[in-house]
Amino acid sequence: MPDEMALLVAEVFEAAGVLRRxxxxxxxxxxxxxxxxxxxxxxxxxxxxxxxxxxxxxIARQGVQRVANDLVREDLAVFRPNPDHRGSPLLALTPHGRRVLDKITRRATEVHRTLAADIPVDEIIRARALLHRLVERVNRHEGDGRIPPG
Structure with missing residues (x-):
């Protein structure tokens, strides 16, 4: 009998890879x-x-810092003072960054509609719910020491 959980994990990793591309x-x-x-x-x-x-x-803070610096250099985002912590500024979108994000989001929505055209919405909803529950369980098990933190 196959380990269905292991097969699900493999499918999630494969899906993550193709969706990332x-x-x-x-x-x-x-x-x-x-x-x-x-x-x-x-x-x-x-x-x-x-x-x-x-x-x-x-993901790692250092990687996000590099990307944030790139976004600021290209006027897609700006660092603003943080009233709660002077040493940790807040990253915010600029109007140019908002326009770029909106364009990318519109394009992604079109692609997603095409990809999901023949998949019933209730199947997508159930898949999302299952993945959400799985993420919650992994987080809970990491927190209680049953799964080593990553």
Whole structure:
């Protein structure tokens, strides 16, 4: 009997890889990378410190800092003073950054509609719910020591 959980994990990794390649192509149409797109997106709701953005993205702070510096250099984002911590400025979108993010997001929406055209919405909703539950369980098990933190 196959280990269905192991097969699911393998499928998730494969899906992440092909979706990452697709995301790179979508972002590249506007001269961006997926990493830049993700960071623009994560600070689009509210300005965040680099450390908080890194936690939300689940990646190393140093990598996010490099991308943030690139976004600032290209006037896609700006560092603003942080009233809660002088040493950790907040990264916020500029109007130019908002326009670039909106263009990328519109293109991604078109691609997603094409990819999901023949997949019933309820299947997508159930898949999202399953992945959400799985992420919560992994986080909970890491927190109680049953899974070594990554």
């Amino acid at each position: 697709s995301g790179e192509a979508i972002a590249a149409a506007d001269g961006q990378t997926q990493a830049r797109w993700q960071l623009l997106s994560v600070v689009s709701e509210e300005p965040l410190t680099v450390a908080r953005a890194a936690r939300r993205l689940g």
